[in-house]
Amino acid sequence: MAKRFRRVLVKLSGEALAAHDGYWxxxxxxxxxxxxxxxxxxxxxxxxxxxxxxxxxxxARMSAAGWIDRATADAMGMLGTVMNSLAIENAINAxxxxxxxxxxxxxxxxxxxxxxxxxxxxIEKGQTIVLAGGTGNPFFTTDTSAVLRAAELRCDAVLKAxxxxxxxxxxxxxxxxxxxxxxxxxxxxxxxDLKVMDTAAFALARENKLPIIVGSxxxxxxxxxxxxxxxxxxVVVP
Numbered sequence: 001m002a003k004r005f006r007r008v009l010v011k012l013s014g015e016a017l018a019a020h021d022g023y024w025x026x027x028x029x030x031x032x033x034x035x036x037x038x039x040x041x042x043x044x045x046x047x048x049x050x051x052x053x054x055x056x057x058x059x060a061r062m063s064a065a066g067w068i069d070r071a072t073a074d075a076m077g078m079l080g081t082v083m084n085s086l087a088i089e090n091a092i093n094a095x096x097x098x099x100x101x102x103x104x105x106x107x108x109x110x111x112x113x114x115x116x117x118x119x120x121x122x123i124e125k126g127q128t129i130v131l132a133g134g135t136g137n138p139f140f141t142t143d144t145s146a147v148l149r150a151a152e153l154r155c156d157a158v159l160k161a162x163x164x165x166x167x168x169x170x171x172x173x174x175x176x177x178x179x180x181x182x183x184x185x186x187x188x189x190x191x192x193d194l195k196v197m198d199t200a201a202f203a204l205a206r207e208n209k210l211p212i213i214v215g216s217x218x219x220x221x222x223x224x225x226x227x228x229x230x231x232x233x234x235v236v237v238p
Contacts, residue, residue, distance in 0.1 A: 053080025104136030
């Protein structure tokens with residue numbers, strides 16, 4: 001049976017990599033995520049990754065504290081995403097799949113600068129690309145960066161790998177009566193203020209008719225299971 005989604009951009013939060021003791025990275029979590037990527041590519045999926053930097057630094061939170069301006073804080077956040085991306089690149093390479101970090105913020109002695117055409121070639125050759133540095137501009141979240149790169153790279157969908165197994169009517173950790181949606185439209189998610197992604201990311205996804213899949217990253221082979229419909233998830237469609 002043909003895959004509904006073949007080329008997928010996986011959006012992962014930086015917090016998902018953090019150790020329970022507060023350290024930036026948990027080696028077991030990194031290895032588990034890398035194994036999931038290897039399993040997905042073995043099934044024929046083409047994978048690009050965008051990861052946030054929240055386990056290291058959050059620019060918006062620093063700016064809100066009032067002691068540093070937003071543009072500078074966001075630049076620091078972009079550097080956090082580069083560190084996370086290099087860690088994931090290393091873990092995926094160690095797991096047996098070729099991975100390459102490309103950064104929107106140019107730092108050629110550390111990783112390749114992002115450009116669309118080379119990124120497309122790498123994906124077509126079966127490499128996993130890890131897209132760091134956000135959009136390269138302040139005031140944009142990594143959610144928006146994920147949708148932007150997915151549109152540029154002709155991805156079939158964005159998979160937002162989160163702490164919960166889909167989109168709920170309320171926070172399921174606080175409201176046991178919260179209902180998980182199987183499918184929503186972008187307009188419904190925005191109108192109900194369901195906080196799947198920020199508004200700019202949703203608007204860009206809607207404009208490009210790009211589905212967003214939301215599922216939990218906290219079980220083995222979660223990426224493949226979500227994409228193949230054997231794990232719970234919510235699909236937000238145009």
